[in-house]
Structure formats: C-alpha cells, structure tokens
Amino acid sequence: MQSPSPLLTLGVNIDHVATIRQARRTVEPDPVTAAALAELGGANGITVHLREDRRHIQDRDVQILRQTVQTHLNLEMAPTDEMVAIALDIKPDYVTLVPEKREEITTEGGIDIVGNFERFKGVVDELQGADIPVSWFIDAEPEQIEASQKTGAKFIELHTGKYAEAPSEVAQQVELDYLRRGAQQAIAQGLRVNAGHGLTYRNVFPVACIEGMEELNIGHTIISRAVLVGLERAVREMKLAMGGQL
Numbered sequence: 001m002q003s004p005s006p007l008l009t010l011g012v013n014i015d016h017v018a019t020i021r022q023a024r025r026t027v028e029p030d031p032v033t034a035a036a037l038a039e040l041g042g043a044n045g046i047t048v049h050l051r052e053d054r055r056h057i058q059d060r061d062v063q064i065l066r067q068t069v070q071t072h073l074n075l076e077m078a079p080t081d082e083m084v085a086i087a088l089d090i091k092p093d094y095v096t097l098v099p100e101k102r103e104e105i106t107t108e109g110g111i112d113i114v115g116n117f118e119r120f121k122g123v124v125d126e127l128q129g130a131d132i133p134v135s136w137f138i139d140a141e142p143e144q145i146e147a148s149q150k151t152g153a154k155f156i157e158l159h160t161g162k163y164a165e166a167p168s169e170v171a172q173q174v175e176l177d178y179l180r181r182g183a184q185q186a187i188a189q190g191l192r193v194n195a196g197h198g199l200t201y202r203n204v205f206p207v208a209c210i211e212g213m214e215e216l217n218i219g220h221t222i223i224s225r226a227v228l229v230g231l232e233r234a235v236r237e238m239k240l241a242m243g244g245q246l
C-alpha cells in the first residue's frame, strides 16, 4: 500500500469553534485561541471560511488571525466582490474559492468554473495580482480541473465529500479512484493539489496517500473530537470552581 508523502500538511479549519461561540453571540470559545492551540498541536495551517451570512467566523476573527497565525492562513470564501475586497485588505497566505448558498448547512459541492469562466478568471487575476495564491474548491471532474488551470490559479482543492459520504466500501473505492485520477490530471497540468471536506479520523488515510497530495483541510471532525476529549476535564474544573469535591 502507498504511504502519505512526508511533506503532506494539515490545515485545521476552526469554523466550528466560532459556531459554538455564535450560538450565544458571546466571546467564547475564541477561534483565535483555538488557532494557537491547533498550531501547538502541529497544524501546518489554519483555515477559516468567512461566509456571506457570517454564521460562524466574523471579520474580526480573520483580522486578528492574520496577525497571530504563525503557520499559514487559508481564507475560504465565495468569489464575490465583497470577499475579494476583504482578501485584498487582509492578504491571507492563500485563498480557497468555494461556492456558497445561503440555505446550505455546509459547502455542498465543488464550484462551477466552466460555467463562470470569464468572471472567475478575473477574480484569480485580481487576487494573484496582489500575490495571494488562489485555490479552487472543485469536484474532480476533468473539465473543472482544466478550467481551473486555465484561470491561472496555483492550486485546486478536491472536494472529498462524496468519498466521505459513500454508502458502501465499493462506492467509496470508486470515489477514491476518481479523486486519484483528478489529482493526477491536475498535477500533469501544473496545478498543486489539496483536498478536504467530510474527512474523519476513519476515512482520512487513503486520501492522505493520494500521490502528489499537498494539504488536507479538516475541520468538523477535529472540533467534534476536541469537544469530547476535553469534556471530562472541563467538568472537573467546574466542580473545582464551585468549590466542590469530585
């Protein structure tokens, strides 16, 4: 069996730390603190998605993270005028362009570059003209990969959602082959390849082994585990704060 490249990196998506904070519109937990702890744990990069509806990450978070992140900051955003202006102002280390629908629970599919080519190429020109490398979040479809390359973007991020949600082992293998072929095509066309969405502790390894894979962006499963592995200690500490006994 193939093994992951020793250069493979992990971008930790901290959106859902902000989701918990926004549930109460309070100040905790602060995604800025979470980013620092993720870096202490070995994160190679920090990813945040500034959504149009600001349901989790806020403008203030991105501004502070730009100053505090010691690794690299990947700003996920829709290719809109508002977001491009924010990126040009904040200058993240790279931008991942994603589709966005207001009603969706999370990013549901890859972006359609083929159908929006002229507009999207303009977005890449503007961002990369300001030295902000661009990554397109796409399904591993040959025509989307080709269109990504034609926009001049440096990276693609392959959408692993269908792989993650495959209903059987056979279906998962089909999706994995699809991702492998997509990575191969992208690299042959001079693109750098990342992947993410829906990856978990159980399904990550085969994706990590895809040849040429550079970075995996993973969020929900890490934050979910953090809530559970930290809960016992958090309860103990509350008992102590109450002056109580265990």
Ligand code: PXP
Residues within 6 Å of the ligand: 013, 015, 049, 076, 096, 098, 106, 107, 137, 157, 195, 196, 197, 198, 199, 217, 218, 219, 220, 221
């Ligand atoms: N990559 C992209 C482009 C995403 O939109 C997301 C979800 O915000 C992720 C990676 C991380 O997905 P998950 O939270 O399922 O790990």
